[in-house]
Amino acid sequence: MRQQKLGYLALPLLMAAAFTTQARADGETIAVFTKNQTNPYFQTVRVGADVAAKAMNAKTLHYIPTKPDSIPEQLSQIEDVVVKKPSSIVFIPVDYKAMVPGVEKINDAKIPVVNITDRSAGGKFVSFIGADDYSLGLETARHLLKTLGGKGNIVIIEGVKGSLTNVDRIRGFNDAIKENPGAKLLASQPGNYQRLQALQVMENLMQSNSQIDGVLAANDAMAVGAIEALDGANRKAQVIGINGTKEAIDAIKSGKLLASGDYNGFAQGCLGTMMAIRSLRDQPIINEIVLKPTVITKDNYKPFDVPLEQRNCPTFEEAGKLGGK
């Protein structure tokens, strides 16, 4: 796939073709809004949405800001969509507060909309599908401490300070550490969800701490960065990440990464799209599902080690058991 793309790069004219949107089909058209093209998480959401739509004989149209997480860009994409009138919308706000006026525009246009991943601070939604960052942090950190026998020296590598995901994940990490009196938190330092920064932070922390037993990283890229730093210094520690990216699964397989918390992006894309279509077809829906986190380890990684396109969406009956309210 990527090799083929490499060929395209020499022919910028072909690019125009690559950017044109998919043709409309007979089934419903679901407009799927995600935050950016850089975070693999949103790719899993998009593939989940595509798989669900295909299974239900509907079509998806993807709206992604070219500048990651751009508020004005998502707003103008909403304006475009309101004109184009898709059957329904599956929506992740780039900012849960700032995008409320955008949601209201969709509401005014009477297009049904399902909210996934980040809960919008306002607006009317058919359904909400999300995960819980706090329990994701809590459960992954509990797994680490269980592996360490409830004790040891821990460091936390934080994501972007002040971002919603980070605040909740770090709170979960800290609560899990507090449950274990034998565990000691040595440092909690920022890696801004960036691999390089996490690597450098880890290198620096290893200078001032001769014994580090566990590393809690707020995402997989930082976890893998921390592992590179540990390897470079010939030191060992148990590392956990969050997101369940392909890279993390590979690292779990090879024993370098202890575990990763799955945010269930694929299931969120699936279920959001499923609810959007079901509500159009006047079938029963679930108004709110907060998915329970899955801690992916060496024992249960197999279902995650499958290309996204080949994974199966949960059925509506299963969805209710996944955390429906």
Added chain:
Amino acid sequence: MTDITKETIAPPRSFLSQDAIQLFYRLLAAFLICAVLAVLSDSFLSLGNILNVLRQASLTFFIASGLTLVVLTAGLDLSVGANVALSACLAGTVIHQTGSPVLGIFTALIVGGIVGLLNGIMVTALRIPSFIATYGMLWVLNGLTYWYMAGDTIHGFPAGFRQIGSGYLFGLPIPVYLLVVFLAIGTLFAQRTIWGQEIYAIGANPVAARLSGIPVARRLLLVYSVSGTMAGLASIIFLSRLNSAEADIGESLTLPAIAAVLIGGTSLFGGVGTVFGTFVGALILTLVLNGMNLLSVSANWQPLVTGIIVILAVWLDMKTRRRAQ
């Protein structure tokens, strides 16, 4: 035109020039930071930590060294980080597909260099201000990289290749050797060659430079190409150190590189500054982050402290410069 000698174009830059005095202040600042950190943290002055700081500073320096030449001509290259990202992703693909790190390295240098050359063409032939031209290039590169990677990461490179960024030779990290080599080349080029002197002359007064027979356009093409090629080199160090490439690595690299150039005493108005100063600038930035990690400064305060250091450094620079005149 050929009878115009080097002396009439610009005065030779002796080592006791104003630049040397500025450099002295910068080294003093770096030394003071070191002294404070050595008092506050036992681990700061360990050999391991010093090598650590040098290796971390080297990546910023590689990007910032080429950028210094651009800023010396009163230009700016905002595309360096995005260039690193594209170069890293393409080089990573080539290494994966061919198994040849050498081909990968060539790819990165050529892609980086071509991007730089295109920047140079926009600035010279199309007469677009460099700030705008390279800002536009930033978007073009981001767009290409995001599209090409589609939210994916490329990871896992041959052990031999990993040595470039992570390996040691006679107890010193290999990037530190590269740092010394490129610091020497950059300094000799800027201070001791006619081309280097012409670059200073263009920055000091482009009209006078043109009237003195300096081929301004060709020298500008050269500096932008060098800046791009150094971004390509940085992408190789990045790849081999992090063992992975993703589309959004550039965003966190551009501003620190610009900050290193400015903290290092190179004037945004052109004609004043040194490559060695940029090295000291990169060192100061790295020392501050390293120190905050060692001292476990809260993640909340770290960006604030970094920002104050940047403002303080540039303010002190302008103050001492005014006094010197």
